[in-house]
Amino acid sequence: MRSKILAAVAALVLPFTLLNAPAQAEVQRITAAVFPADIIGEDFPDPDVFEKNGTWYAYSTNNGRGHVPVASAPSANGPWTIRGDAMPGGPSASWAQSGRTWAPDVHPNPDGSFTLTYTAWHKASGRQCVGVATASSALGPFAPVGTQPLICPLSQGGAIDANTFVANDGTRYLTWKNDGNAFGQPSTLWLTRTANNGTSLTGGNTAMLTSSSVIEAPDLVQRGSQFVLFYSGGGYNDCNYLTSYATSPSLSGPWTIAYRPLMTTASFDNHICGPGGADFVGNKVFLHGWVNGSRHLYVADLGWANDFPVVRGSRVRTEAERGTLNHCVVRTGAAGASGGAVAAYIDHADSWVQVSVFAPSAGGYTLWVGYANGMGSTASHGVVVNGNSQGSVSYPVTGWDNWRQSSVPITLNAGWNTVRLTKGTLYAEVDYLELQ
Numbered sequence: 001m002r003s004k005i006l007a008a009v010a011a012l013v014l015p016f017t018l019l020n021a022p023a024q025a026e027v028q029r030i031t032a033a034v035f036p037a038d039i040i041g042e043d044f045p046d047p048d049v050f051e052k053n054g055t056w057y058a059y060s061t062n063n064g065r066g067h068v069p070v071a072s073a074p075s076a077n078g079p080w081t082i083r084g085d086a087m088p089g090g091p092s093a094s095w096a097q098s099g100r101t102w103a104p105d106v107h108p109n110p111d112g113s114f115t116l117t118y119t120a121w122h123k124a125s126g127r128q129c130v131g132v133a134t135a136s137s138a139l140g141p142f143a144p145v146g147t148q149p150l151i152c153p154l155s156q157g158g159a160i161d162a163n164t165f166v167a168n169d170g171t172r173y174l175t176w177k178n179d180g181n182a183f184g185q186p187s188t189l190w191l192t193r194t195a196n197n198g199t200s201l202t203g204g205n206t207a208m209l210t211s212s213s214v215i216e217a218p219d220l221v222q223r224g225s226q227f228v229l230f231y232s233g234g235g236y237n238d239c240n241y242l243t244s245y246a247t248s249p250s251l252s253g254p255w256t257i258a259y260r261p262l263m264t265t266a267s268f269d270n271h272i273c274g275p276g277g278a279d280f281v282g283n284k285v286f287l288h289g290w291v292n293g294s295r296h297l298y299v300a301d302l303g304w305a306n307d308f309p310v311v312r313g314s315r316v317r318t319e320a321e322r323g324t325l326n327h328c329v330v331r332t333g334a335a336g337a338s339g340g341a342v343a344a345y346i347d348h349a350d351s352w353v354q355v356s357v358f359a360p361s362a363g364g365y366t367l368w369v370g371y372a373n374g375m376g377s378t379a380s381h382g383v384v385v386n387g388n389s390q391g392s393v394s395y396p397v398t399g400w401d402n403w404r405q406s407s408v409p410i411t412l413n414a415g416w417n418t419v420r421l422t423k424g425t426l427y428a429e430v431d432y433l434e435l436q
Contacts, residue, residue: 032364032409033436035271035313036287036298039078040071045236045288045295046103046217046277048163051076057138058286058297059086059104059116067091067101068118070139076284076299086140087116091131094147096120100128103217103277106138107164107198115198116142117162117174122149127158128179132199145199151176151192157183163279164198165191165220167251172198175208175218175229186210189218189231191251209246209255217277223307227251230262230309232276239265239290241274245309260317263287267314269436272298275314283360285311303360303414312360313436315368320421320430323355331429335401338370343430346381346423354420357435359412367419368407369393370431374400380424385410386417393421395428403431 044060051057056073058080063069066085073080086106090098102119109115116133129152133142151159156178165173172194180187188210193203208229209215217232226247234240243263246255261267263275272289275298279286285302288295301312310316320343321330328351331344343353359365373379373395380392393408410419412435421430 032411033269033313033366034301034363035268036275036289036300036311037077038291038296039073039299040080040082040297041291042082042296043294044069044071044082044297046161047279047286047288047297048103048105049076049279049281049284049286050106050108051281052108052138055138056080057106059106060297061103062099062101067098068104068116068140068142071297072139076281076286080297083139086135087118087133087142087144089141089143091118091120091133092144092147092149095123095129095149096131096144097123102128103161105163107166108138109197111197112136113197114138114142115164117150117164117198119160119162120149122152122154122158125154125158127152127154128160128182130159130162130174130176134197134199150199150201153178156180157185157187161217163217163219164194165222168222173220174198174201175220177216177218181212181214186212187215189215189229191220206252208248208253209257219278219280221280223304225249225307228307228309229255230278230280232278233261234274234276236274236276239270239273241276243276243278243287247308262309263311263314269315271313280309285309301360303358305358305416310358310360315434315436316357317432317434318355318357319432320353320355320370323353323433325353327351328353334429334431336403337401337431338403339432342372346421346430347427349423352384352420352422353430354418355433357412357417357419357433359414359417359435362412362414365410365412366407366436367393367410368405368434368436369395369421370403370405370434371395371398371428372400372403372431373398373426373428374402375426375428377426379426379428381428381430382422382424383408383410384420384422386413392424400429405434 068086070086129149135142157180162176244261321341
């Protein structure tokens with residue numbers, strides 16, 4: 001039996017960080033991951049995107065292009081062309097002050113018209129509120145409706161980030177956030193039923209999530225078994241911005257927050273700075289990220305693993321000890337390991353650890369393996385994907401209970417795949433597998 005040296009201090013585990021991140025020289029870094037594509041290489045934050053009659057449209061928070069910049073493309077991946085300002089006259093002059101027209105949402109209506117909800121600066125209070133406008137074309141011009149904002153709970157800090165959601169039964173809603181954190185109050189993500197092509201409200205407001213920290217930019221999706229509420233968290237102005245989600249079997253809750261955020265700077269290996277403001281459309285997710293002081297528009301493939309979201313390029317972790325183990329064991333109490341347990345004694349010709357991983361689309365991915373190697377030289381495991389060998393993953397020496405990670409490029413089918421690590425050279429324990 002090989003000796004195990006137990007570490008004296010357990011490492012702190014943070015969501016989607018690189019556990020006990022090794023020095024670059026200690027990592028076998030062969031990248032096959034496909035990261036989100038930068039499709040509008042200039043400031044285009046808080047995107048809202050939809051497809052209509054074969055053309056894709058995207059809208060952003062105000063910038064040098066206008067109050068509501070609009071772009072179009074023949075496909076989700078582009079090429080994208082900025083077409084000007086969808087609301088050239090600006091927000092409603094009766095209540096809104098020009099200059100902070102944020103987070104637009106445009107929804108095509110059954111009668112061929114389009115409804116825009118937007119955040120604007122409420123002149124009387126100095127707070128943010130939600131207005132509404134309509135147009136006969138996706139490109140505008142949108143004309144504000146009414147002389148008052150659509151949603152403006154001043155006692156709760158105002159309202160921002162309205163987003164249209166249509167349930168499978170055809171009922172139409174707005175999700176939105178009361179801007180409490182801007183005034184030292186908690187923030188809540190709300191659901192409100194709408195009428196008249198989204199230009200009026202009907203019924204009361206339903207609270208979905210409340211937090212004392214920043215949560216914003218809600219986007220609600222209905223899957224077969226549940227509702228998925230996406231939202232951004234952290235400060236939007238740096239790389240700490242992220243996208244997470246919560247799930248519920250019904251719109252009335254309760255909502256269960258995901259164990260780890262869906263997209264962070266770290267989960268994209270720093271390829272995207274502050275991935276947030278996300279809009280989930282079919283099998284694509286559109287998001288913004290910081291590049292040299294501007295927030296560019298990105299797109300990534302989106303998949304659904306048993307009605308839970310998976311974004312291509314963002315790491316998804318599977319604990320090795322929760323997989324299927326053959327002629328090896330789960331070792332608990334592993335100091336510093338993710339989840340405190342690992343797959344150990346993968347020592348025999350018929351030893352293997354197998355997990356299921358979900359690929360949003362077919363192609364090349366990076367498989368990261370968290371491991372410890374207390375042998376005197378590099379160890380390895382064979383890598384078998386869907387029953388076919390795809391080479392091996394090597395583990396430089398670390399010492400037992402000194403966890404590092406190594407990577408290998410693999411090719412996956414769209415959907416579920418099985419990945420098996422088999423006995424290779426010498427010995428190593430496996431903490432987790434991450435697909436990117």
